[in-house]
Amino acid sequence: MSLSLPGRIRDARAEPNLAVECDFCVVGSGAGGSVAAAVLAEAGARVMIVEEGGHHTRRDFNMQESWAYDALYQDHGNRATEDLSIVILQGRTVGGGTTVNWTSSFRTPERTLALWAARHGVVGLDAATLAPHFAAVEARLSIREGDPADVNANNRKLLEGARKLGWAPELVRRSVKGCARLGYCGMGCPIDAKQSALITYVPDALAAGAHLFTNARAKLIETDRGRAKGVVCDVIDPATGRPRRFVVYARRGVVLAGGAINTPALLLRSKIVNASDAVGRRTFLHPTVPLVAYYDEPIEGFYGAPQSVACHHFADRGDRVGYFLETAPVHPMLSAVALSGFGAGHRAAMERLAYAQATIALLVDGHHDDEGGRVAADRDDRIRVAYPLSPALREAAVDAIKNMARLQLAAGAREVVTLHEEPVVIRSEADLAKVDGVAFGPNRHTLFSAHQMGGAPMGEDRAQSVVDSRGLHHELENLWVTDGSIFPTSLGVNPQLSIYAHARLFATEIARSHAG
Amino acid sequence: MIRTVNAGRRGLLKKGVLGGAILVCGGSLSLWGRSGQDGPPPRARLTALTPHEYAIFAAAAARLAPGDGASGWPTAASLDAAGKLDTLLAQLHPRAIKEFRQLLHVFENALTGFLSAATPRTFTRSSPDAQDERLQAWRHSHVALFRSGYQAMKRLAHAIYYSSPEVYARIGYAGPPVVPQGPA
Numbered sequence: 001m002s003l004s005l006p007g008r009i010r011d012a013r014a015e016p017n018l019a020v021e022c023d024f025c026v027v028g029s030g031a032g033g034s035v036a037a038a039v040l041a042e043a044g045a046r047v048m049i050v051e052e053g054g055h056h057t058r059r060d061f062n063m064q065e066s067w068a069y070d071a072l073y074q075d076h077g078n079r080a081t082e083d084l085s086i087v088i089l090q091g092r093t094v095g096g097g098t099t100v101n102w103t104s105s106f107r108t109p110e111r112t113l114a115l116w117a118a119r120h121g122v123v124g125l126d127a128a129t130l131a132p133h134f135a136a137v138e139a140r141l142s143i144r145e146g147d148p149a150d151v152n153a154n155n156r157k158l159l160e161g162a163r164k165l166g167w168a169p170e171l172v173r174r175s176v177k178g179c180a181r182l183g184y185c186g187m188g189c190p191i192d193a194k195q196s197a198l199i200t201y202v203p204d205a206l207a208a209g210a211h212l213f214t215n216a217r218a219k220l221i222e223t224d225r226g227r228a229k230g231v232v233c234d235v236i237d238p239a240t241g242r243p244r245r246f247v248v249y250a251r252r253g254v255v256l257a258g259g260a261i262n263t264p265a266l267l268l269r270s271k272i273v274n275a276s277d278a279v280g281r282r283t284f285l286h287p288t289v290p291l292v293a294y295y296d297e298p299i300e301g302f303y304g305a306p307q308s309v310a311c312h313h314f315a316d317r318g319d320r321v322g323y324f325l326e327t328a329p330v331h332p333m334l335s336a337v338a339l340s341g342f343g344a345g346h347r348a349a350m351e352r353l354a355y356a357q358a359t360i361a362l363l364v365d366g367h368h369d370d371e372g373g374r375v376a377a378d379r380d381d382r383i384r385v386a387y388p389l390s391p392a393l394r395e396a397a398v399d400a401i402k403n404m405a406r407l408q409l410a411a412g413a414r415e416v417v418t419l420h421e422e423p424v425v426i427r428s429e430a431d432l433a434k435v436d437g438v439a440f441g442p443n444r445h446t447l448f449s450a451h452q453m454g455g456a457p458m459g460e461d462r463a464q465s466v467v468d469s470r471g472l473h474h475e476l477e478n479l480w481v482t483d484g485s486i487f488p489t490s491l492g493v494n495p496q497l498s499i500y501a502h503a504r505l506f507a508t509e510i511a512r513s514h515a516g
Numbered sequence: 517m518i519r520t521v522n523a524g525r526r527g528l529l530k531k532g533v534l535g536g537a538i539l540v541c542g543g544s545l546s547l548w549g550r551s552g553q554d555g556p557p558p559r560a561r562l563t564a565l566t567p568h569e570y571a572i573f574a575a576a577a578a579r580l581a582p583g584d585g586a587s588g589w590p591t592a593a594s595l596d597a598a599g600k601l602d603t604l605l606a607q608l609h610p611r612a613i614k615e616f617r618q619l620l621h622v623f624e625n626a627l628t629g630f631l632s633a634a635t636p637r638t639f640t641r642s643s644p645d646a647q648d649e650r651l652q653a654w655r656h657s658h659v660a661l662f663r664s665g666y667q668a669m670k671r672l673a674h675a676i677y678y679s680s681p682e683v684y685a686r687i688g689y690a691g692p693p694v695v696p697q698g699p700a
Contacts (some may be wrong), residue, residue, distance in 0.1 A: 063692030066679035076607050077675075084664045087671075182693055190695045302689055332689055336678035337671045342580040342651060347589065350678065354688035382609050421655055421663075443663035 007041070007206040009055050009094065012216035012235045012246050022048040022211075024510075025231045025250040026257060027218045027266065030096020031499040032483030033257030034201035035137065036507035040255075041208035043511035048248050049205065049212040050233050052258070053093035057198070061188030065333035068187035072100050074262075081373065081387045085442035086287055087337070088385065089450045090259060093188075094214060095198030097259065098496060101450070102185045102306040103174040103194055104326070105143045106493035107134050107501070111316065115367060120488035121459035123469045125502075133501040133508070138173075140204075141195040143497070146171025150181060152304025154327050157293070157357045159309045161411030162325070167313035172326075174305065175497075183303040183329055201500075216246055218262075219381070221254060221270040221479065228254040228479040234381075252514050253478035256456075256485075257503065260284075261375050261385060263485040264455030267466070268377040274475050278466050280375035282457055284490035285387060285449035286362040289397045290328060290338055292349075293357045293408035293416045300354050301330030307494075314403060315364060315492050321396035322364040324492065325404065330358050338446045340421050349417070359408060361400030363393055366454065366489030375455050394440050397447075402432045419446035451495050456485035471506035478514065482506050552624050552638040559596055564605035564613050565620075572620045574598035575640045576669050579647045581677035590682045597676045604672075619665050623654070632662055 023045040026037045033049060041047040056071060069077030072093045079088040091097035108130065116122035137143075148171060151159060162169035179193040192199050202212065216233040223229060230249035237244045256263045264280040273279045311325040328334070330353060338358075339349050366372050373387030389397075405416040405426045416426040421444050424434045458481075459465030462474050471486055473479040482503035484495050491498055554571040562570055577597040583589030592598075605613050622628050623639055630636040633653035635646045642650065654666035677683060684691050 063695075064679070064681075066676075069675075070604070070607075075609075075612075076604065078604075078608060078612070083660060084667045084671075180695075182695065184692060298688075300688075303693075332684065332687055333675050333679040336674040339674075342655075342670055342674075343582050343648060346580075346674070347582065350687045378611075380609075380611060382611055442660060443667050 007209050007211040009206070009212045009214060011055070012050070012213040012233065013237065015213065015235070015246060018245065019247040019249060020048060021249045021251065022046045023250065023252040024048075024255060025050065025248040026255045027231055028052075028096055028257035028259060028262070028483060029094050029202055029212060030091060030197055030257065030259060030483070031098050031496050032259070032503040033096065033255065034098075034197035034205060035500050035503045036255050036257060036482045036510075037205035037210045038201045038208060039504060039507035040511055041205050041210040045252065045511070047205060047210035049210060050216040050218055050231060050248060051094055051212060051214050052217040052262075053091070053096075053214065055094045055214045056099070056188060058188070058190050058192050061184070061190040063182070063184040063187050063190060065187065065331055068100070069333070072188060079261075080385075082384045083386075083442050085389070085447060086285060086387055087448040088261070088285070088452065089448060090261065090452055094212065095196045095202060098196040099188055099198045100186050101196075101496050102329070103176055104307045104310070104494040105138070105141070105173045105175050105497040108498040109492050112367075112489065112492055116459075116488050120457065121461035121465060122488065123460050125469050130501050130505060133504040134497065137497065137500040137504060140200055141175040141500075142177040143173050143175050146173050146308065150174065150179070150305040150308035152181070152183070152301070152308070153299045154301035154304065154330060154357050155307065155309040157295070157299070157408065157411040157413070158311065158325060158327050158359055161407035161409075162311045162313070164410040165407060167311050167407070169309050169311040172308050172310050174308070179305065181303070181305045183306060185306050186329060213246070213248075218258060218266055219269065221266065221272060222247075223270070223272065223476060226475065226477055228476050230254070253480065253510065255507070255510070256479070256481045257483040260452035260455050260484040261383060263481055263483055264375040265377040265383045267456060268375070269381070272473070272476065272479070274462065274466060276463050276465060278457060278464060280455050282366065282371060282488065283373040283375050283385065283387070283455045284366045284453040284487070285373065286451040286453075286490050287365060287387070287389070287393060287397070288448050288450065289361045289363070289400050290419055290446060290448070291359050291361070291401055291404040291408065291416060292339070292419065293359070293405075293411075293413035294352055294355050295357060295413055296355070298354050299330070299357045301327070301356065301358060312492075314400070317396070319368070320399075321368055321370065321392045322492065323361040323396055323400045324364070325407070326360050326362065328358045328360045330356055338419060338448070340419050340423055340446060357408065357413070359404045361397070361404055362451070363396050363400070364490055364492040365393065367492070368392060372454055389441060397445070398435060398440055401435050405432060405435075420444060451490070453484045453487040453490050453495055456481050457488040458486040459488060470509050471502070480506060480510060553640040555640070556593065558602070559599050562602050565598075565602045565617065569617055569620045570598045570602060571640055572624045573601050573669070573673075575647065576623065576651070577673040577677070579644065579651060580670055580673035589686055590680070592673065592677055595677060595680045595682060597673060600676045601672055616668065619668060623665060623669065632657060632659075
């Protein structure tokens with residue numbers, strides 16, 4: 001087939017060709033895939049992106065949870081660890097996670113980069129090296145200093161409580177332009193104020209001639225004598241309802257950016273595993289512990305910018321697992337699923353939802369001896385994620401619950417109610433000790449993850465990594481990974497901006513050496 | 517968030533003897549489950565569930581998200597919770613569908629009712645109080661499999677119920693704002 005400029009978005013289900021050819025096939029159109037595709041296409045390469053999800057735009061974003069999670073998230077909103085103990089929120093649409101993320105933008109902390117260099121064999125990846133790529137992405141996504149006007153009542157409680165306790169909260173930089181602070185970032189922005197890949201790097205890639213095939217699920221990577229030849233996709237034929245194969249042959253290389261969990265699973269399905277046996281291992285989730293406080297005045301956490309304040313006071317706790325604090329939007333479905341219990345008691349909690357404030361603690365996993373979770377791909381293409389809650393993580397979670405409760409009480413909460421299956425009601429400092437007496441473990445407390453990392457870690461030591469410090473696979477000379485899978489640990493901050501910047505760096509070097 | 521049981525059959529069996537026994541209860545030893553009670557028929561043709569499985573989830577959803585209709589809270593049945601579950605399940609991986617159906621049978625089964633909550637009746641034929649006792653028993657069980665099963669049903673029922681606009685007013689939520697759409 002021939003390619004014409006500019007490229008366009010095509011539904012693979014309606015594609016008459018069973019096989020197409022390009023220079024680079026990019027799997028995934030989120031933060032890692034979109035910027036890589038744009039860089040490579042702008043360097044003159046013929047690029048094809050395959051995206052598992054559909055093409056949904058602001059006209060589709062109706063701000064209804066019943067539609068959004070079904071249409072825009074992995075497994076129709078059903079992704080979770082195999083024991084259901086951690087709900088995993090992960091995008092599956094053009095733009096990937098960027099279409100549904102909550103816009104919080106942080107550079108990779110220098111202490112995390114230093115850890116990777118010291119303990120995980122990552123070479124030549126310091127803040128100075130990444131700086132121009134962060135700057136370029138920040139400019140493209142309109143990321144600016146945090147705006148006090150973004151702070152809704154939900155976030156203001158975090159700000160006030162942390163300030164009173166001397167915990168140095170900060171305003172969060174957001175990837176928005178002309179934000180109306182509607183509060184529905186997680187369901188797709190209906191006014192295109194969020195500068196997601198859907199309206200930035202994907203259009204950039206298309207403008208440079210890339211094509212994007214939707215509804216094409218990468219199933220296998222074809223290899224031949226140490227090279228990746230192409231990507232075999234499953235496409236559901238609308239005429240028959242049966243899957244058919246759609247193959248993208250890539251003359252120069254394949255770039256994997258389907259996200260942590262999907263990328264390791266694709267490598268495992270393709271039997272592309274190296275001596276390290278690291279594929280799928282060290283999967284990190286920033287396991288997230290929510291805590292709900294009730295105030296006398298309405299909070300209405302349904303509305304307003306979902307995240308505008310963060311607190312990293314506890315991110316580094318020395319020998320113990322750290323955590324950082326943010327907020328979560330308080331929409332009905334998300335809240336109902338998170339709140340423990342059922343029946344009349346659960347309904348009573350839901351009746352107070354407008355007065356509820358939700359603080360979350362994100363555990364910084366992988367920085368100590370915890371090994372994170374493991375992704376497995378079954379023979380029938382099912383992906384499983386196992387994530388054991390180590391004693392160190394449990395200690396951090398319990399500590400976080402107590403400190404979040406202190407913060408919420410300092411901000412004026414009438415009461416704080418934990419999300420244990422045996423909830424603890426906290427009205428004063430004296431109640432905090434009760435938290436120690438309640439079981440914390442799988443399906444005994446609500447946990448979720450909106451940050452997936454690891455599973456194909458980078459590094460120069462082949463015994464513990466899958467790709468090198470520029471994303472190139474250790475054993476296939478033209479296969480790269482540019483998504484959150486490459487991180488050897490969790491980041492300790494929201495990962496989206498880091499994924500963009502690392503992908504831009506890697507793609508720039510691929511373009512320099514392979515695209516010409 | 518909507519979710520289903522993810523653990524494979526082999527994974528379930530790894531839970532130990534009790535886990536294996538539970539699976540048997542939900543599978544081949546169907547005598548204990550035969551006397552289950554079906555409720556109102558599905559509104560539409562089912563694609564993932566059988567009518568009996570539909571009835572089991574409908575009965576569970578009625579306890580998990582109880583609304584009597586009269587107080588302004590709609591019933592789970594009036595929101596067609598089980599029908600929406602069927603639609604959702606049909607989109608999932610075939611093994612996920614199979615495992616969720618298996619979970620429903622285990623949950624309904626009189627023997628597992630006896631083992632988990634000392635109520636030797638099928639769930640659908642139990643009184644509302646006994647149904648709540650079984651849900652509580654699974655919720656707090658020392659058996660990880662029961663807790664996972666409870667969470668699967670609880671989260672699904674709550675996700676379906678509380679994502680329904682009919683409920684918004686009851687929780688002080690005015691719904692999404694009206695956003696004028698300019699040209700694309």
